[in-house]
Amino acid sequence: MMLTFRARPAELPISMPDQAFDTGPTRNAKAPKSFRWRKVMVFSLSLALAVWATVEMYHVLDVSGVTTLEKILLGVFSLNISWIAYAFVSATIGFLAALAGLFNAHRSRASSGSALISGRTVIVFPIYNEEVERVFATVESTAESLTNAPGRFECFILSDTNDPEIALQEEAAFERLRSRLAPGSVVHYRRRTMNLHRKAGNIRDFITRWGGRYDYMIVFDADSFMERDTLIELARRMDASPETGLIQTIPQLVGGRTLFARTQQFAAALYGPVLGSGLAWWAQNEGNFWGHNAILRISALANAAGLPEIPGRAPFGGSILSHDFVEAALLRRAGWNVQIAPELGGSYEQGPPSIIDLSIRDRRWCQGNMQHMAVLLKTRGLTFTSRMHLIIGIFSYLASPLWLLFITVGMLLSLQNMFLKPQYFGESAALFPSWPVIDSERSLNLFLITMAILFAPKLYGLIYGLASPRWRRTVGPVKTFLSVIAETVISVLIAPVMLVEQTTAVYRVFSGRDGGWNPQARDSNEYTLHDTFRHHAPAIVLGTVLNVSAFAISPIFAAWLAPATIGMLLAATLSYWTGRTKSGDFARRMNLLESPEEIEPPQSYLESVADRPAYHNLDVPSLTHLFADRNLRNRRTHIVDTHWPLAHSEVHTPLALARARANRLATIDEYISALEPKEKLALLNSPGDLDAVIDEYSMRGLHYSTGTT
Structure with missing residues (x-):
């Protein structure tokens, strides 16, 4: 294969029609089935646990009748506990599956053989106003790693950049890139003239112009890294499984420097295999797509997953922002396998460096997930599992305002009991008044059980780390244990801050505000203290109100609420401190929050970082x-x-x-x-x-x- 100096190959278009939401079921009757009993087991156990907890909560409240506010509290609790119950059951199964994987060493890099790959694979890099040196260094290292690979691989940069200065930087970087590539490495570059339908439209433009040239497509994000063996193995699995339309890896986080990034990185490395294994176990051939670090069969995507616009205006209408979930659901509707491969390592990405950067990204994700409500209502023929993926995605953001509502209603109940005029009699005749009284002993037991199932995944992750030969060799049992304690403390403090951030994001969507599409921050912005106070003012105000109200009720009540209010009151300080590289360096010196990927960085990441200096001093014309x-x-x-x-x-x-x-x-x-x-x-x-x-x-x-x- 000779090095080409053309920016793009000759077009070989294929059609990618819009899929109608209201079509009837189009599932292939011959499509491989999943074990239904696994799904029945997961959701039955989750439902049973949620019902038990709801009944217990009812008995907590029903000491002398249930008032209107208590009924509202019970309803909100039932929704929240359902989410927690599902997470607990899925994590428990994932924990057992992950442990089983540790005792089968071959599963760490399962291979479908060593034969040549017959299909042609393109690795696409959709970018949008990204830092040029980072992206092009990754493209270079990825392309060169596949030189002489047992198959045909090409890289294709799909730019949606709309900043003219960055556009000229990309052109200069592409010139530099092609002058550095070794023979046998092929990289193409295309910048769209019109940014229609954002990332999904970017991919669609590529498929409808060059899709016929390739069989498989591996999608990178601007901060993705994948090992050579993983890329080859994904293509091999596609070759070996013609009924498979998508295989999603579970990316680990690398390269985090701030305390926040390193905390997220540690959590993903330790808890990710547990949570991912649980999801893969029950979803089976009806998995999900997270938009990157995955391989897709181009013909399947083109024929089955062309996304129409949702009727109406943004934020609920227009282009689907969280396109990946919907594409996976449409692929499965058409009978294609959609698999999650937790046993396949070598897949990495970088996380947001600060709470503010995570919140900015979350606004877009929240809007996209809320759009899935319309998808659920309008789309016929989706499988039960695909619908559950969409519902889980929606609830991952609705959970925050629901928890805030739960806290608020609980506080109103206490205030009613202390300061407001009680509702002595209901609408029906009664001899005795209806007082808001609760069973405190039963309430304490329910609280402890709720906390146990809430924190169980962290315990599972700790046990997994202690049992993993790689964790024991790189991090060690003592540092793993201490890091879990540190991560738990930081997560507990940050959780109320994210509760406010996600509640705000949900409010913005329901109030009709379009979150837009902004590039994600990859490196620390080192926000000033003034910036963090301004951004987190709503959390600080809410924390102050809750804290003052709690103390007005009783110091004991304030102590119970402290895990939530302390994080809100310290929101700006936490955001500023955890978003600094100095705090991350301090944790490193203390040997805390280290993951195997930090001690033994993946080759794909190291090679990308090593290539970045080549793109520092580009000759960029104005x-x-x-x-x-x-x-x-x-x-x-x-x-x-x-x-x-x-x-x-x-x-x-x-x-x-x-x-x-x-x-x-x-x-x-x-x-x-x-x-x-x-x-x-x-x-x-x-x-x-x-x-x-x-x-x-x-x-x-x-x-x-x-x-x-």
Whole structure:
């Protein structure tokens, strides 16, 4: 395979039609089935535990009748405990499955053989205004790792960048990248002219233009890293299983430097195998898709998972933001296997460096998951398991406002009992008043049991770490135990902060505010203390109100509520402290929150970091330089993708405005200064129009930068 210097290969399009939500079941009757008893077992046990806890809560409240507020409290509790019960049962099964995996060493890197891979695989890198040196270094290291691989692999950078300066940086980085690639490594680059339907639209544009060239597609995020053996194994599994449409790995976190990032990294490394194994065990061939670090069969995705827009305006309508869950559900509806592979290692990503950065990302995810309500209501033919994936995703955000509602109603009950006029008699005739009284002993027992099942996954993770040969060899039992204690303390303090953040995100969606699509922060922004106080002001105010109200009821009540209120009161301080690299370095010096991936970093991550300096000092021309130098313009024409998805009579407004401004401004300097970013990008994406504007100024006889004749 020879190195190509073309930015893109010849197009080989395939169709990817929109899938109608209201179509009837289209499942393939011959599709491999899953063991139904596993799902029945998980959800039956979860339901039984939730019902038991709800009945116990009813008896706690029903000492002398249940008041209206107590009925509301009971209803909210039943929803919350259902979520906790499912998480506990799934984690318990995952714990047993993960332990079983430890005793079968071959499962750590299960292989489907060593034969050549017949299918052609493309590794796509969808990017959007990302840090250029990080992305292109990862592309380079990934492409070169697959040189002489037993199969045909290519890399394809799919840029949706709409910042003109970053767009020019990407072009310069691609020039640098292709000059560094070894023979046998193939990398292509395409930047879209129009950012339709965000990431899902980016992938769709690729499939409908080049999808016929490839059999399989491995999707990276801008912060993804995958080992060579893992990439090859994913392609082999696809070759060996023609009924499989998607295989999702479980990425581990790497590269975290702040205390927050290292806490998340440690938790993912220790608890991730337990939680992932549980999900894979009961979902089986009806797994889920998380949008990256997964392989998809392109023909299956094209034929079965073209996403339509949801009717209506954002945030509930429009393009589906959390497209991955829906694509997995549609693939399964069409009869394709959708698998989760917890036993397959070598898959990594980077997490947000701070609470603020996580919250910004969560707003987009929350909006996307709330859109799944419409998908559930409108889409026919989805399997029960696919619907459960969507419901779990929705509830992962609704749980926060529900817990806040539970706290609020509980406080109102206490206030009613102490300060407000009691409701002596209900609507029906009664001889005795209805007082809000609870069974305190039963309440304490229920609280302790709830806390036990809530923290059980952490205990499972600890046992898993102590049993894992790799954890014992790299981290060690003592450091693992102490790190679990540290992670638990930090998580307990941060949990109320995230409760407020996610409640705010849900409120924003239901109030009609579109969260937009912003690039994710990959490195620490080192927010100032002022920034953190401003961002977390709602949490601090809410914590103050709850704390004052609790003390007004009784110091004991305030002590019970302290785990929630302390985190809220310290929200800004926690956010500032955990988001600093110094705090992460301190934890490292204390030998806390270390994971095997930190002690023995994966090769894919190390190679990517090692390649970053090559992209530090790029020769990036400015728009002004392009106007002045025709050679610079000619050099980039082979990189620019001039595909404009416009109807015959349709006009791209920014490009039309850019052309029109040339008729009104006397000098090129004035013209460039007047251009909006969208107009600059439109010109960069249309070399012909860029040349036409420059020729127009030349025909007027104007000298560059002077405006004189």
